[in-house]
Amino acid sequence: TWNTADLVRKDKAHMLHPVSNLRQLQEYGPLVMARGEGVYLWDTDGKRYIDAFAGLWNVNVGHGRRELADAMREQGERLAFSPTFFGLATPPTIELAAKLASLFPGDLNYFNFTSGGAESNETAIKIARYYWALRGKPDKVKVLSRMMAYHGIAMGALSATGIPAYWQDFGPRPAGFIHLTPPYYYRHGEGMTEDEFVDSLVRELEETIQREGADTIAAFIGEPIQGAGGVVVPPDRYWPAIAEVLRRHDILLILDEVITGFGRTGTLFGMQQYGITPDIVSFAKGVTSGYVPLGGVGVSSKIFDVLAEPDRVFMHGFTYSGHPVACAVALRNIQIIEEENLAANAGEVGAYMIGELSKLLERPYVGNVRGKGLMMLVELVADKETKAKFDPAQNLGGRLQAATRKRGIIVRCNPDSIAIAPPLILTKEEASTVVEAIADSLTEVLG
Numbered sequence: 017t018w019n020t021a022d023l024v025r026k027d028k029a030h031m032l033h034p035v036s037n038l039r040q041l042q043e044y045g046p047l048v049m050a051r052g053e054g055v056y057l058w059d060t061d062g063k064r065y066i067d068a069f070a071g072l073w074n075v076n077v078g079h080g081r082r083e084l085a086d087a088m089r090e091q092g093e094r095l096a097f098s099p100t101f102f103g104l105a106t107p108p109t110i111e112l113a114a115k116l117a118s119l120f121p122g123d124l125n126y127f128n129f130t131s132g133g134a135e136s137n138e139t140a141i142k143i144a145r146y147y148w149a150l151r152g153k154p155d156k157v158k159v160l161s162r163m164m165a166y167h168g169i170a171m172g173a174l175s176a177t178g179i180p181a182y183w184q185d186f187g188p189r190p191a192g193f194i195h196l197t198p199p200y201y202y203r204h205g206e207g208m209t210e211d212e213f214v215d216s217l218v219r220e221l222e223e224t225i226q227r228e229g230a231d232t233i234a235a236f237i238g239e240p241i242q243g244a245g246g247v248v249v250p251p252d253r254y255w256p257a258i259a260e261v262l263r264r265h266d267i268l269l270i271l272d273e274v275i276t277g278f279g280r281t282g283t284l285f286g287m288q289q290y291g292i293t294p295d296i297v298s299f300a301k302g303v304t305s306g307y308v309p310l311g312g313v314g315v316s317s318k319i320f321d322v323l324a325e326p327d328r329v330f331m332h333g334f335t336y337s338g339h340p341v342a343c344a345v346a347l348r349n350i351q352i353i354e355e356e357n358l359a360a361n362a363g364e365v366g367a368y369m370i371g372e373l374s375k376l377l378e379r380p381y382v383g384n385v386r387g388k389g390l391m392m393l394v395e396l397v398a399d400k401e402t403k404a405k406f407d408p409a410q411n412l413g414g415r416l417q418a419a420t421r422k423r424g425i426i427v428r429c430n431p432d433s434i435a436i437a438p439p440l441i442l443t444k445e446e447a448s449t450v451v452e453a454i455a456d457s458l459t460e461v462l463g
């Protein structure tokens with residue numbers, strides 16, 4: 017039993033919450049979660065919710081898995097920590113690297129570990145620059161990304177991120193980060209077929225490379241499907257076309273699989289939806305289903321061969337790179353994803369759920385429903401013809417958050433959208449419950 021009032025009082029007195037309205041939290045206090053089991057969470061007052069956002073897109077195998085708690089305890093008792101600096105290693109770290117090499121497509125065979133997504137993208141960008149420096153091109157440093165991208169909030173990852181709300185008021189960002197148009201057909205493909213839209217994005221990339229000079233650009237970083245920026249599912253031709261341009265201009269491709277990795281889109285990795293393989297991949301979140309923090313990057317043999325050639329030290333790493341407890345949990349977590357065919361379930365239940373959510377398109381304020389596997393989004397518009405957004409003063413996000421939580425559903429409510437990303441164990445029945453709660457919440461707030 018929990019004393020909710022006491023916890024809320026202490027939270028207000030001492031917590032500095034990430035990505036939260038601090039003023040509103042001082043007024044309303046947090047919703048305090050106490051326990052999880054499968055797709056369900058219980059708050060400290062015993063109210064049950066379906067966690068239809070899987071924590072933060074990451075609790076892929078669902079809550080309360082004893083196997084993962086056991087893996088944590090067993091490795092914690094055996095050897096809780098020993099680093100991977102200075103040529104040291106531990107068995108779970110090595111086994112995880114070997115397992116990942118067997119799972120990732122292509123020759124993504126070498127792995128460096130971190131504790132999360134932002135650290136992984138920092139690592140990926142630094143490896144790209146290091147690669148070019150070792151190849152005698154130290155000026156090949158710029159990074160291309162897209163607007164609406166979310167790559168994390170550490171300074172380098174933040175600079176590649178394309179959501180200005182995360183930049184504002186934090187001072188100057190490092191130079192050399194260039195943002196292109198996202199493959200967001202609903203808003204940027206106006207008056208074009210999907211093919212014409214892809215052609216326009218390819219042209220923009222070509223023109224940017226011409227303008228900046230390929231010799232100044234280290235890499236292009238992108239999420240196979242943009243997540244936090246608004247679940248932007250690109251047209252099928254987009255990624256192969258972009259990858260071809262990058263290859264032709266000798267620019268490395270970094271794919272950020274932090275959300276799309278480990279089953280969420282219906283395949284083990286998002287890149288498999290588009291038949292492309294990057295030079296560098298970053299991952300985090302689903303690799304441990306969030307039970308302990310872990311992220312990392314994989315690099316191709318081409319990259320590794322250059323990094324390993326000179327007689328010098330690779331001067332990059334975090335204390336917790338390859339943390340043995342995190343790696344032990346990741347190994348067990350990946351085993352569950354494979355044994356329970358969770359990628360296939362995400363594909364099947366996701367397609368059903370997107371189909372059910374698409375029925376909301378009949379409503380005057382639902383402009384677009386999109387997604388792949390178990391990452392999806394309902395986009396809300398004040399006017400369907402003009403696609404005008406709602407006035408922020410209406411606080412639609414806050415009102416929808418209250419309405420969905422009242423109905424026992426945790427989703428991410430923004431001023432102009434609802435994002436949904438349940439654990440990959442979701443059943444069709446549970447999917448229907450979530451859709452119904454969203455439909456009822458929209459009726460309550462928007463009629």
Ligand code: PLP
Pocket residue numbers: 072131132133134135137166167168169239243244272273274275300301
């Ligand atoms: N990349 C993507 C695609 C993400 O969605 C996120 C987090 O949501 C990150 C990177 C950053 O990960 P972290 O919050 O673990 O630093």
